[in-house]
Structures are given as C-alpha cells and as structure tokens.
Amino acid sequence: MTTRDPQAPGLARLAALIADETRAACLLALLDGRAWTAGELARHAGVAASTLSEHLGKLVAGGLLAEERQGRHRYVRLADARVAQLVEDLAAQVAQDAVVRPRSLRAASAGSAMARGRTCYDHLAGRLGIAVTDALTERGLLRQDTGFALTDAGVSWFESTGIGLRRSARRPLARACLDWTERRPHLAGVAGAALCRHALDAGWCVRIGSERAVKVTASGERALSELLGIEPALLR
Secondary structure: OOOOOOOHHHHHHHHHHHOOHHHHHHHHHHHHOOOEEHHHHHHHHOOOHHHHHHHHHHHHHOOOEEEEEEOOEEEEEEOOHHHHHHHHHHHHHHHHHOOOOOOOHHHHHHHHHHHHOEEEOOEEEHHHHHHHHHHHHHOOOEEOEOEOEEOHHHHHHHHHHOOOOOOEOOEOOOEEEEOOOOOOEEEEHHHHHHHHHHHHHOOOEEEOOOOOEEEEOHHHHHHHHHHHOOOHHHHO
C-alpha cells in the first residue's frame, strides 16, 4: 500500500486557492507591493464587491494575503515575499506556455509599459530590471555564475550609493527572479528591494497608470548612467 505524502493535502489546498481567475487576478495586481482596498480589487477584477470579499476571505485564511483595517476601509497585501515569488514564478511559467495577445490599443500600450519597466512585488523588473541586473554583473558587483550573489564590491557599492541593505535571516541578500517578459532572471531579494525602494524614493522612477508599470525619469536616466553606465536609450 502506498503511503500518501503528508505535504499533499497542503499543496492541494494551495493550488485550489490560486486556481480561480478572480483570485489569480487579485494576486497579480498585488504584485505591485502595495496594499489595495477591497473596492479597488473588485473593480480591477471586474466583479461585485460582495463576490470579491468572499475571495479575499479565502486568500487571507489560506495565508496568501495579509489584511489591515483603517476605519471603514479594508486593505489587503501579499502576505510576504515568498508569496510574491510563488505568484511571479507561476506567471512566468504561464508566459512561457502561451502568448497572450492584447485585445485593444489600451491593453497593448499597458503591456508595452509593463514590459519596459515595472515592479515585481518590491523589486524592479522588465527591461529596466534586466538592464540594472546586467550592469551590476558586468561591473563585478553581482555574480550569476553560481547563483545570484552580491560580491564584496557590490555590498560596498550599495553602501557608497546610500542604498541601505536591510538584511534579513528569512530572505537572501540577492536572489534570481525569472522575468516573465524578458525570459531572463532579474535581481530580487534584499538588494533588489533596496534598489527599487531607493529608485522610487529618489525619483529615479515613477509609477504610471493603475498597473505595476514604472517609468524612468530624466534624473533616473542620469543617475543610472553615472552609477552603472546604463545607456538612457535602454531605459526608454
């Protein structure tokens, strides 16, 4: 008689949580790293608020979302970076298996902006994320030959640039995250989050639209050119 793996029930519950289009849409939207209200997610997913509330309850109970309340408003966000990594990895796998054609000019423009530059939970992705990752690697600040790892020079670069690295025992300093539009890994982990946070706080990048897309500003082009030698044309 075959003994069932004790992890099977938990894996089945997790798969069932994600295997719903409305809940999947919510998880993907929350990859922008911000907290959303239930109403915002309902409009994004195109469902009634009452329907969305039921879905959010399941995602919170399943540990995929964290919930906060401020007055009458209910906010939800991804529970942690591990959930974000799971969602992004699954999205990357779907992107490899199928080509999704935009249904309108607006959708095509939004898709183009997301491919150019976006946040992937708390780090930079798209062509912007790849350009930064490549530049760090070319300058010996990041190693990719034996997995992603900051070099000693890389740690010093972050410190000298004023980008604080909030080290965590639960999260690696540097981690590869497969970019679903570029099909190559970009920098995630503590270093990726710190760089993204600094880019937004310093005005190197600004969020555009209601999706995760970001745009590099003129000051961002100058900073990334001076600090990493990235050609501005790669960022547009």
